[in-house]
Amino acid sequence: MNRSRIILILCVSLLCVCLVFAITALTSLRNAIAETGQVRREAQSMLADLDVALRENQNTSAGAATDDDAQQVGVLYGHFCVRESGGQVAVYTDSGELVSLTGISVSALPKSDRDALRDGIRFTSWKEVLALLQDWGG
Numbered sequence: 001m002n003r004s005r006i007i008l009i010l011c012v013s014l015l016c017v018c019l020v021f022a023i024t025a026l027t028s029l030r031n032a033i034a035e036t037g038q039v040r041r042e043a044q045s046m047l048a049d050l051d052v053a054l055r056e057n058q059n060t061s062a063g064a065a066t067d068d069d070a071q072q073v074g075v076l077y078g079h080f081c082v083r084e085s086g087g088q089v090a091v092y093t094d095s096g097e098l099v100s101l102t103g104i105s106v107s108a109l110p111k112s113d114r115d116a117l118r119d120g121i122r123f124t125s126w127k128e129v130l131a132l133l134q135d136w137g138g
Helices: 002-076 111-119 126-135
Strands: 080-085 088-093 098-105 121-123
Touching: 080 098, 080 111, 080 126, 088 126, 111 121, 121 126
Parallel strands: none
Antiparallel strands: 080 088, 080 121, 088 098
């Protein structure tokens, strides 16, 4: 009887130890999940703030960058020709050098614009080229 009592006490003690470990593991798992959710919310907030900052930066520098680009490209080349290249709108110099492949699909343009692109649309300034490309969504 003494022996069975000792075995019973050991089993109950072992059961208590297992219960304590299980509770500890579940508590730490719950805390980890809660922290993961908090980290995710903070990361999403930081990404949203970064997106807002990038958009503001693009909006404030869009006009200035276009003017700078126009001056730089206008100094290098006097005249430009916009025409089709591989189904996309491309900008060339009068001498035929490719300046920019815009990524604008020619098939998305109205028929009159597609016809004009076949012959090439000539410009005397880079600003005029940029204005046309912006009208076409480039």
